[in-house]
Amino acid sequence: MENADIAKIFSDIADILEIREENPFRIRAYRNGALTLENLSERLAKIVERDPKQLRELPGIGEDLAAKIVEAVTTGKISFYEKLLTQIPRTLLDLMRIQGIGPRKARLFYKKLKVESIEDLEEAAKAGKLQNLPGMGKKSERKILQAIADFRGRDSKRFSLFRVLPHVEALVDYLKNGFKGIEVTPSGSVRRRKETIGDIDILVAGGNASKIMGHFVQYREVKNVLAKGETKSSIVLNNGLQVDVRVIGKGSHGSALHYFTGSKEHNVAIRDRAKRMGLKISEYGVFREKTGKRVGGKTEAEVFKAVGLSWIPPEMRENRGEIELAEKGELPKLIELSDMQGDLHMHTQASDGSHSIEEMALAAKKAGRKYVAITDHSKAVTVAHGLDEKQMLQHMKEIDKVNEKIDGIEVLKGVEVDILKEGLLDLEDAVLEKMDVVVGSIHSHFGMEEKAMTKRILQAIETGFVDIVGHPTGRLLGERSAYAVDMEKLMDAARSNHVALELNAYPNRLDLSDIYCKMARDKGVWLVISTDSHSTAQLENMIYGIYTARRGWLEKEHVLNTRPCAEFKKILHR
Ligand SMILES: [Zn+2]
Numbered sequence: 344m345e346n347a348d349i350a351k352i353f354s355d356i357a358d359i360l361e362i363r364e365e366n367p368f369r370i371r372a373y374r375n376g377a378l379t380l381e382n383l384s385e386r387l388a389k390i391v392e393r394d395p396k397q398l399r400e401l402p403g404i405g406e407d408l409a410a411k412i413v414e415a416v417t418t419g420k421i422s423f424y425e426k427l428l429t430q431i432p433r434t435l436l437d438l439m440r441i442q443g444i445g446p447r448k449a450r451l452f453y454k455k456l457k458v459e460s461i462e463d464l465e466e467a468a469k470a471g472k473l474q475n476l477p478g479m480g481k482k483s484e485r486k487i488l489q490a491i492a493d494f495r496g497r498d499s500k501r502f503s504l505f506r507v508l509p510h511v512e513a514l515v516d517y518l519k520n521g522f523k524g525i526e527v528t529p530s531g532s533v534r535r536r537k538e539t540i541g542d543i544d545i546l547v548a549g550g551n552a553s554k555i556m557g558h559f560v561q562y563r564e565v566k567n568v569l570a571k572g573e574t575k576s577s578i579v580l581n582n583g584l585q586v587d588v589r590v591i592g593k594g595s596h597g598s599a600l601h602y603f604t605g606s607k608e609h610n611v612a613i614r615d616r617a618k619r620m621g622l623k624i625s626e627y628g629v630f631r632e633k634t635g636k637r638v639g640g641k642t643e644a645e646v647f648k649a650v651g652l653s654w655i656p657p658e659m660r661e662n663r664g665e666i667e668l669a670e671k672g673e674l675p676k677l678i679e680l681s682d683m684q685g686d687l688h689m690h691t692q693a694s695d696g697s698h699s700i701e702e703m704a705l706a707a708k709k710a711g712r713k714y715v716a717i718t719d720h721s722k723a724v725t726v727a728h729g730l731d732e733k734q735m736l737q738h739m740k741e742i743d744k745v746n747e748k749i750d751g752i753e754v755l756k757g758v759e760v761d762i763l764k765e766g767l768l769d770l771e772d773a774v775l776e777k778m779d780v781v782v783g784s785i786h787s788h789f790g791m792e793e794k795a796m797t798k799r800i801l802q803a804i805e806t807g808f809v810d811i812v813g814h815p816t817g818r819l820l821g822e823r824s825a826y827a828v829d830m831e832k833l834m835d836a837a838r839s840n841h842v843a844l845e846l847n848a849y850p851n852r853l854d855l856s857d858i859y860c861k862m863a864r865d866k867g868v869w870l871v872i873s874t875d876s877h878s879t880a881q882l883e884n885m886i887y888g889i890y891t892a893r894r895g896w897l898e899k900e901h902v903l904n905t906r907p908c909a910e911f912k913k914i915l916h917r
């Protein structure tokens with residue numbers, strides 16, 4: 344099991360214990376444990392392999408949780424969790440995937456109305472049975488119905504890239520270690536770095552196919568084997584992810600990789616193009632249609648070259664115009680992680696982060712950044728202990744101190760200021776004026792109508808204080824849809840007011856999406872990519888922003904924080 348899976352189980356356990364009204368300390372222990380694992384950059388399996396005792400050095404991991412982690416990485420399950428699952432209806436946990444429903448509400452509905460699933464809940468809400476429960480009303484009942492509809496509208500079976508990639512890496516290692524001289528390459532949406540993944544596709548080139556198949560289905564994390572064939576097998580991992588592995592001959596590696604990387608739309612367009620040129624492209628190679636003569640397929644570059652194109656980066660293969668650019672030799676030089684000099688959104692212990700200013704700055708330096716902006720929350724976000732004017736000024740003094748103390752990274756004074764309901768900012772002008780970087784974000788009233796929401800953000804932009812609009816659509820992948828906003832208008836206003844839009848690299852946000860990144864690129868709107876880190880480990884999430892940026896065709900020049908600090912500041916303070 345990978346870190347994120349164990350974290351998820353710990354948080355499920357906390358939910359179940361809370362539904363059963365068990366000891367609050369125990370519940371909190373599991374929640375804290377889950378949080379620690381989510382923020383851990385090293386693989387738990389590695390730590391256990393080295394010395395399981397080191398687990399106890401992690402914050403919030405005591406003897407009990409450490410033992411469960413060891414059990415999870417060595418056996419692939421946690422028996423305590425399995426046992427708990429037999430004591431409540433398993434579908435009850437699904438309720439908490441509905442926006443606004445936590446363990447307390449789930450317990451209330453379960454106890455009072457025998458609601459055991461999302462279907463039960465919908466039925467109860469439609470029958471008007473929820474509104475009379477304590478703490479509920481007509482409005483909250485309506486909200487729940489809306490949230491259920493939202494939930495159904497999302498593809499809830501998909502996994503975020505963040506949860507999938509560690510498994511892909513572990514699987515590739517496992518397959519490689521078993522055999523010499525084979526090439527193991529992830530393909531499909533994983534290779535295209537899509538924000539969510541349906542299943543994992545892995546290609547193996549070379550080697551003894553039946554031995555590789557035998558090795559694959561014995562992978563430690565296998566929950567069940569769906570199919571085991573001569574050259575293709577499918578398994579389901581303990582966390583529900585499906586993995587397909589195909590073995591192909593080395594001579595077809597390129598054509599197979601292209602074929603299985605997709606996307607479908609891209610492949611169809613390439614095949615049509617080949618046809619017009621008298622060629623046929625399949626996973627086995629490129630062939631002359633008339634004679635059947637094979638003209639390529641060993642490498643992907645060969646496949647593209649056969650149809651008169653330069654090699655297209657996988658992230659761009661969505662048939663959104665990349666083929667036309669490749670034909671003209673005008674593909675963009677996509678942004679890379681090493682281009683990122685600054686990180687302009689992060690939190691410290693002063694609001695809802697876990698580390699100090701100094702710890703964040705030094706960790707960012709280690710991650711390769713040359714400058715950061717510390718952007719704690721403003722006072723409206725009470726759950727995140729947002730700072731008021733006086734506290735903010737004090738905090739800025741602390742930032743000055745850190746700047747004097749440490750070398751090799753510049754720390755900018757910033758804030759993530761709330762954009763209030765009417766478009767006003769949550770701090771006085773006199774304080775905002777003193778900031779190097781002001782990120783303006785929406786954290787409340789997500790349900791406003793598009794017109795009002797657009798007006799709200801535009802008003803914030805027009806105050807002249809906002810440098811960057813943070814997570815501009817507010818979506819949380821698999822949890823909360825984007826709020827309604829007129830993106831054309833927002834982008835036009837950002838451009839004319841010299842305000843940048845953020846690509847928030849937090850793995851369950853990736854906000855802006857790839858499509859909006861491309862739109863910003865086309866419109867000439869400034870972008871920044873920031874991690875919104877709440878701990879030092881999360882500073883490494885910059886790579887997820889880069890994946891999305893590449894899918895949105897962004898180049899270094901489109902992203903302001905690829906520039907040196909002095910230049911960045913000059914642009915900001917027009
Ligand atoms: Zn935020």
Ligand SMILES: [Zn+2]
Nearest residue numbers: 688690759875
């Ligand atoms: Zn934030």
